[in-house]
Amino acid sequence: MNIETKNLIKTYNDDAVLNLTRDYNHLFFESGKINGILGPNGSGKTTLMKIMAGLISKTSGDVLYDGHPGNNDTPLDITYSSHRPTLFSRSVYENIAYPLKIRKYPKDQIQRIVTELLNEFELSDIQDHNAKKLSGGESQKTALARALSFSPKVIFLDEPTANIDPKNIKLMETALLKRKQLHNLTVIIITHNLSQAFRICDNLTFLDQGVCLYSGPPQGLIESSNPIIHDFISFNTLSNTEFQLKS
Amino acid sequence: MNYIINGFVEAFRLLLSFDPEITQIVLLSLFVSFSSTLYATIIGVPFGILLGITNFRGKQIVSRFLYTFMSFPPVVIGLFTALFLARSGPFGQFKLMYTPTAMIIAQTILVTPVIMGIVFNNATNSGYEVVLTGKTLGAGKRDTLILLITELKGTIMIALVTGFGRAISEVGAVMIVGGNIRGFTRVMTTFIAMNNNMGQYSTAIAMGIILMTISFITNSILYKYIIGDTNEYRD
Numbered sequence: 001m002n003i004e005t006k007n008l009i010k011t012y013n014d015d016a017v018l019n020l021t022r023d024y025n026h027l028f029f030e031s032g033k034i035n036g037i038l039g040p041n042g043s044g045k046t047t048l049m050k051i052m053a054g055l056i057s058k059t060s061g062d063v064l065y066d067g068h069p070g071n072n073d074t075p076l077d078i079t080y081s082s083h084r085p086t087l088f089s090r091s092v093y094e095n096i097a098y099p100l101k102i103r104k105y106p107k108d109q110i111q112r113i114v115t116e117l118l119n120e121f122e123l124s125d126i127q128d129h130n131a132k133k134l135s136g137g138e139s140q141k142t143a144l145a146r147a148l149s150f151s152p153k154v155i156f157l158d159e160p161t162a163n164i165d166p167k168n169i170k171l172m173e174t175a176l177l178k179r180k181q182l183h184n185l186t187v188i189i190i191t192h193n194l195s196q197a198f199r200i201c202d203n204l205t206f207l208d209q210g211v212c213l214y215s216g217p218p219q220g221l222i223e224s225s226n227p228i229i230h231d232f233i234s235f236n237t238l239s240n241t242e243f244q245l246k247s
Numbered sequence: 248m249n250y251i252i253n254g255f256v257e258a259f260r261l262l263l264s265f266d267p268e269i270t271q272i273v274l275l276s277l278f279v280s281f282s283s284t285l286y287a288t289i290i291g292v293p294f295g296i297l298l299g300i301t302n303f304r305g306k307q308i309v310s311r312f313l314y315t316f317m318s319f320p321p322v323v324i325g326l327f328t329a330l331f332l333a334r335s336g337p338f339g340q341f342k343l344m345y346t347p348t349a350m351i352i353a354q355t356i357l358v359t360p361v362i363m364g365i366v367f368n369n370a371t372n373s374g375y376e377v378v379l380t381g382k383t384l385g386a387g388k389r390d391t392l393i394l395l396i397t398e399l400k401g402t403i404m405i406a407l408v409t410g411f412g413r414a415i416s417e418v419g420a421v422m423i424v425g426g427n428i429r430g431f432t433r434v435m436t437t438f439i440a441m442n443n444n445m446g447q448y449s450t451a452i453a454m455g456i457i458l459m460t461i462s463f464i465t466n467s468i469l470y471k472y473i474i475g476d477t478n479e480y481r482d
Contacts, residue, residue: 053383054382055379055382055383078383079383079384079385080383081383085380086373086376086377086379086380088377088380088394088397088398089397089398089400089401090397098384099384099385102384102385102386102387102390103385146384147383147384150384150385
């Protein structure tokens with residue numbers, strides 16, 4: 001599913017926290033791609049993501065899903081997971097099974113899908129644990145497995161790998177890349193990790209103070225002459241080797 | 248000092264003798280407090296959840312009023328209930344004054360803000376996140392409601408026990424609207440107050456022990472089976 005925003009504005013108490021009406025007034029998040037959103041804290045990344053996911057309303061402008069306007073609600077084949085996921089007070093297994101149960105999947109199908117996800121995310125050993133008592137990394141993996149369980153067309157991820165060890169970051173990235181290739185999943189991901197952005201993203205969008213300063217292929221971001229982008233990149237620990245590999 | 252010790256000795260003797268009057272008082276107390284907690288739960292839980300997960304203008308004012316009502320003195324509630332139920336009051340025709348029904352009404356008014364306030368507070372803090380998460384996973388309105396109730400189960404139970412504790416331990420409201428009539432509206436707290444005034448400490452202590460035992464049992468059940476009987480710290 002392609003997602004587009006046109007002249008999007010979001011204001012709180014007359015302050016525009018997001019104003020995408022200037023240079024990059026039309027953002028395009030391509031179907032079957034991993035689209036990264038970067039920018040300093042308070043730049044409007046989460047606001048943009050929540051508007052696109054139908055979790056908060058926009059003040060003006062349009063959000064289009066495959067060219068069709070949304071109705072300010074979350075479409076059924078779109079999902080969202082934040083870096084502080086809200087897991088339900090039940091077992092890891094039951095958390096992952098939840099979206100399938102409310103969609104009335106047959107029991108044997110639920111069991112098959114959940115078991116596959118538990119194995120893929122290395123959660124089998126803790127499948128009976130109460131999800132409220134998991135560590136940060138386990139919570140993030142459970143939330144991602146739950147979000148992917150019903151094979152959504154689009155997944156919005158707000159810093160899904162923040163504070164997670166490299167092994168689990170790789171595991172989660174592999175899961176996303178696999179679904180992108182096999183199921184044409186569209187991923188829109190907010191990350192502060194520039195290495196990760198260049199490792200997995202096909203397109204990058206850079207926001208600062210609610211304004212989009214760049215949207216396009218990752219290489220273009222590196223070549224940008226914008227001083228804010230330049231500062232952001234220089235503060236990050238992007239390894240040249242990684243960038244060359246990506247290029 | 249001796250009269251206190253004698254009081255405890257006499258209290259245990261009275262408890263073990265299964266005095267019919269004491270039994271009747273205990274049962275009436277439980278009936279009145281359970282009934283009022285039930286009605287307060289039916290009113291307070293849905294409204295508490297609704298207020299908690301809905302953003303509207305004036306929410307802060309509503310929450311301030313709610314918290315104020317949570318600490319309303321029982322005698323004041325008893326007084327207002329009596330004014331409405333008295334023979335010359337707006338509901339005088341129903342002849343409810345000095346009946347267990349009047350006591351249930353007064354305690355329901357007392358307990359509803361307590362239950363609603365606790366549920367409201369927790370629904371504000373975590374209910375909204377649960378609703379949003381449900382929405383992103385495809386939950387419809389009915390699914391979301393079921394999800395909210397199951398996720399707030401612990402909170403609802405805490406609210407319920409707190410409300411029951413307030414109901415069974417209060418004396419002012421039931422004294423005013425019930426009148427402490429022997430064999431009809433006399434409950435544990437009014438019985439304790441009356442016996443204390445009469446200098447009959449042993450019966451007052453006996454009833455106090457029963458009251459504390461009931462409180463201990465209800466809390467134990469709650470912690471053991473609903474909240475989880477652990478004080479373990481997890482980092």
